[in-house]
Amino acid sequence: MPAPTQFLKYIDSNTDAFIKRLGDAVAIPSISSDPTHRKDVFAMADWLNEQLKQLGVDTKLVDLGRHIMDGEDLPLPPAILGRVGNDSAKKTVLIYGHFDVQPAEKSDGWNTEPFTLVVNKETGQLIGRGSTDDKGPILGWLNVLQYHHENKLPLPVNLVLCFEGMEESGSEGLDDLVRRESEKGGYFDGVDCVCISDNYWLNTRTPVLTYGLRGLSYYKVTVSGPGRDLHSGVFGRTVHEPMTDLISLLGTLVTPQGDILIKGVDEMVAPPDEEEKKIYANLDYSIADVEEAAGASIALSSDKVAVLMGRMRSPSLSIHGIEGAFSAAGAKTVIPAKVSGRFSIRLVPPQTPEKIKPLVVNHLQKAFATLGSKNKLTVEELHGGKPWVADHRHWNFEAAKKATKAVYGQDPDLTREGGSIPVTLTFAESLGVNVLLLPMGRGDDGAHSTNEKLDISNFIEGSKLLGTYLYELADIQK
Ligand SMILES: NCC(=O)N[C@@H](Cc1c[nH]cn1)C(=O)O
Numbered sequence: 394m395p396a397p398t399q400f401l402k403y404i405d406s407n408t409d410a411f412i413k414r415l416g417d418a419v420a421i422p423s424i425s426s427d428p429t430h431r432k433d434v435f436a437m438a439d440w441l442n443e444q445l446k447q448l449g450v451d452t453k454l455v456d457l458g459r460h461i462m463d464g465e466d467l468p469l470p471p472a473i474l475g476r477v478g479n480d481s482a483k484k485t486v487l488i489y490g491h492f493d494v495q496p497a498e499k500s501d502g503w504n505t506e507p508f509t510l511v512v513n514k515e516t517g518q519l520i521g522r523g524s525t526d527d528k529g530p531i532l533g534w535l536n537v538l539q540y541h542h543e544n545k546l547p548l549p550v551n552l553v554l555c556f557e558g559m560e561e562s563g564s565e566g567l568d569d570l571v572r573r574e575s576e577k578g579g580y581f582d583g584v585d586c587v588c589i590s591d592n593y594w595l596n597t598r599t600p601v602l603t604y605g606l607r608g609l610s611y612y613k614v615t616v617s618g619p620g621r622d623l624h625s626g627v628f629g630r631t632v633h634e635p636m637t638d639l640i641s642l643l644g645t646l647v648t649p650q651g652d653i654l655i656k657g658v659d660e661m662v663a664p665p666d667e668e669e670k671k672i673y674a675n676l677d678y679s680i681a682d683v684e685e686a687a688g689a690s691i692a693l694s695s696d697k698v699a700v701l702m703g704r705m706r707s708p709s710l711s712i713h714g715i716e717g718a719f720s721a722a723g724a725k726t727v728i729p730a731k732v733s734g735r736f737s738i739r740l741v742p743p744q745t746p747e748k749i750k751p752l753v754v755n756h757l758q759k760a761f762a763t764l765g766s767k768n769k770l771t772v773e774e775l776h777g778g779k780p781w782v783a784d785h786r787h788w789n790f791e792a793a794k795k796a797t798k799a800v801y802g803q804d805p806d807l808t809r810e811g812g813s814i815p816v817t818l819t820f821a822e823s824l825g826v827n828v829l830l831l832p833m834g835r836g837d838d839g840a841h842s843t844n845e846k847l848d849i850s851n852f853i854e855g856s857k858l859l860g861t862y863l864y865e866l867a868d869i870q871k
């Protein structure tokens with residue numbers, strides 16, 4: 394069933410109001426990884442819950458308990474569950490999204506205030522933290538709901554909503570909720586399929602449907618020794634320096650070409666055969682796409698297939714930062730007493746955080762032993778998630794293909810995503826249903842980066858896509 398023309402027109406004619414609502418959402422700095430912003434994640438949950446109620450959604454906030462973050466005992470933001478329609482003749486679709494965001498400060502290199510949505514009519518971009526990850530897509534669903542609510546029209550399917558505020562920090566507390574509510578009589582009982590809009594096209598031209606995500610295993614490695622920070626003139630070359638040890642350790646993890654040096658990690662993944670390589674060769678993608686999105690000519694290879702495989706079907710190890718290091722202006726001559734490096738490994742099948750952790754810990758302990766340092770080493774796993782791959786021949790994907798063709802006039806590419814959404818596999822396993830990733834934004838949106846943006850056309854056509862997908866789902870043969 395095609396989406397009603399009235400629906401498509403409604404989305405177009407309400408563009409300004411939809412952008413205004415996205416501005417209100419972006420203005421709440423709901424950074425889940427920063428304890429000082431935890432109240433804002435709660436405020437964001439309240440704001441979203443209020444919006445949903447105004448659009449006729451029957452909602453409930455679920456308390457997910459507490460957790461320890463950087464030694465601080467904090468309340469977890471609630472998950473928002475919602476329901477629209479309960480018609481046994483219709484399919485039931487579970488929609489997931491997250492209302493927390495990555496940290497952002499103007500001083501990181503933003504051209505504008507990150508939590509003020511800037512509408513650039515010249516470039517057609519909406520710039521602000523969360524615009525594409527993941528407030529824009531969540532608000533896309535709200536736009537669809539608004540049309541049906543205002544026009545007193547039933548949705549073509551029953552909707553079950555699950556929105557969380559901890560995705561960017563490991564989705565703490567959510568797995569238990571999903572498992573519990575997937576049981577008979579639970580909130581998610583009867584769900585036929587799942588749709589998640591929380592990733593990106595490969596380029597700036599071709600819509601995609603995504604059937605795979607990498608998992609994640611995130612580590613903090615700390616080296617400590619001196620009782621306090623020391624003067625490098627007084628103590629340089631007289632004591633073991635934690636920073637020197639840490640840099641040596643981090644240098645043993647990965648080569649500049651991206652090969653992982655922790656024994657057993659790369660080796661766990663079978664090489665691709667020629668048929669699989671053809672899948673990557675056929676995707677609409679070029680080295681120019683990755684370099685434009687990265688903002689520099691720095692691709693690891695000039696071979697498109699190698700670059701795509703690096704993102705979609707290989708593990709990768711990235712070093713994210715060093716805590717305790719001197720980083721201010723000037724030339725402080727300090728030997729820091731305690732420094733922590735943070736790095737993570739993106740995982741692909743058959744890797745899991747449980748299989749990877751012993752390899753990482755063993756590698757770091759051995760490498761530290763070879764330094765002959767009298768400092769102390771500790772290794773912590775901060776959080777993890779398993780990789781996920783779905784069947785893209787399923788009717789859930791077929792409906793999304795039809796919807797993409799209807800809205801964008803072109804067939805979508807089928808991709809695996811390099812990022813991680815830990816709860817995806819939990820939905821697939823607990824509910825035993827197909828999960829589809831239906832992204833709204835483009836490959837150059839800069840999620841997690843400075844000047845994150847969502848193109849107005851992607852916000853508007855993407856809202857049409859989400860609605861059209863529901864109409865196509867209603868019709869499709871199970
Ligand atoms: N849009 C999905 C996304 O960005 N997911 C994060 C998840 C994560 C885990 N730890 C910190 N963030 C990702 O980095 O892939």
Ligand SMILES: [Zn+2]
Nearest residue numbers: 491526527591
């Ligand atoms: Zn996201």
Ligand SMILES: [Zn+2]
Nearest residue numbers: 526561840841
């Ligand atoms: Zn993200």
